[in-house]
Amino acid sequence: MPELPEVETVRRILSKEITGKQITGVTFRDFPGVVGDMDPEVFRAMVVGRTLEAPLRRGKYLSIPLDDDLTLVIHLRMTGRMLVLPANTEPVRFEHLALHLDGDIDLRYADQRKFGRLLCLEHEAAVAALAKLGPEPLERAFTSRYLISKSSRRTAPIKNFLLDQRVVAGLGNIYVDEALFQARIHPLTPAGELSTEEAARLVRAIRRILRSATERQGTTFSSFENPYGEGGANADFLRVYGRANRGLPCTRCGTSLEWFKLGGRGTSVCPNCQQLPISGTG
DNA sequence: TGTTATGTTGCCAT
DNA sequence: TATGGCAACATAAC
Numbered sequence: 001m002p003e004l005p006e007v008e009t010v011r012r013i014l015s016k017e018i019t020g021k022q023i024t025g026v027t028f029r030d031f032p033g034v035v036g037d038m039d040p041e042v043f044r045a046m047v048v049g050r051t052l053e054a055p056l057r058r059g060k061y062l063s064i065p066l067d068d069d070l071t072l073v074i075h076l077r078m079t080g081r082m083l084v085l086p087a088n089t090e091p092v093r094f095e096h097l098a099l100h101l102d103g104d105i106d107l108r109y110a111d112q113r114k115f116g117r118l119l120c121l122e123h124e125a126a127v128a129a130l131a132k133l134g135p136e137p138l139e140r141a142f143t144s145r146y147l148i149s150k151s152s153r154r155t156a157p158i159k160n161f162l163l164d165q166r167v168v169a170g171l172g173n174i175y176v177d178e179a180l181f182q183a184r185i186h187p188l189t190p191a192g193e194l195s196t197e198e199a200a201r202l203v204r205a206i207r208r209i210l211r212s213a214t215e216r217q218g219t220t221f222s223s224f225e226n227p228y229g230e231g232g233a234n235a236d237f238l239r240v241y242g243r244a245n246r247g248l249p250c251t252r253c254g255t256s257l258e259w260f261k262l263g264g265r266g267t268s269v270c271p272n273c274q275q276l277p278i279s280g281t282g
Numbered sequence: 283t284g285t286t287a288t289g290t291t292g293c294c295a296t
Numbered sequence: 297t298a299t300g301g302c303a304a305c306a307t308a309a310c
Binding site: 160 | 298299300304305306307308
């Protein structure tokens with residue numbers, strides 16, 4: 001669920017609520033593995049007494065520096081949630097970790113499917129962990145020129161290519177389908193066959209979609225909620241995701257949307273607005 | 283009651 | 297290196 005707009009929504013709220021607070025204690029619940037291979041007691045000893053600095057986001061990763069040489073690196077994967085709650089609030093469903101902070105508030109981590117992780121790393125290791133990521137799609141380095149050069153000679157479908165976090169950081173299944181629809185590019189188009197015009201449309205579409213979704217505090221399709229437990233408002237604005245599998249009409253041309261699987265991911269398209277290029281090799 | 287789907291990523295085989 | 301399949305897990309919907 002959480003893609004760039006959702007993680008950014010979490011970051012903004014955490015920035016307001018936890019920056020400058022000291023960790024006074026840690027409670028592990030049913031899944032201590034949430035901190036990775038690290039022994040929970042080691043984790044506790046490392047973080048208690050430290051002060052949380054302003055949280056940062058890189059792609060779908062959240063990182064929270066701790067004074068002065070450690071960083072919490074967090075990935076929510078499919079169903080991870082960060083919650084800010086008053087101290088002594090009952091554990092929420094699927095809660096795995098609570099960081100108790102001064103000022104009587106808790107930062108809780110809950111995760112139904114247990115795919116997400118909250119790692120405590122030396123600062124340098126944290127930087128290294130994020131170094132593999134491609135450019136931020138909302139920053140200047142993400143241009144159609146970059147996309148064209150990176151996709152050159154790549155035969156993988158453009159959708160798979162864009163989901164590769166080493167290409168661009170932060171797109172997931174929802175926003176990739178939305179961006180390809182808005183750019184009128186079929187998800188199966190070989191990445192290396194993008195024209196310069198298509199690449200330019202795609203970059204503009206990705207930026208527009210991520211910006212507006214972030215303004216709406218993310219997409220709550222089934223389960224995303226921000227650290228206050230509130231959903232985002234973007235679901236009502238999706239053009240293909242969640243509509244194609246119900247056979248609803250395209251909002252642009254009225255053709256019935258189509259749904260198929262691509263690399264194990266549900267994929268939503270308008271077969272009229274998004275057409276495959278005629279292949280040069282037959 | 284079984285089957286299939288779910289927003290992510292890393293590992294493994296080819 | 298590029299690509300594709302699948303596992304990690306819990307639940308909901310059909």
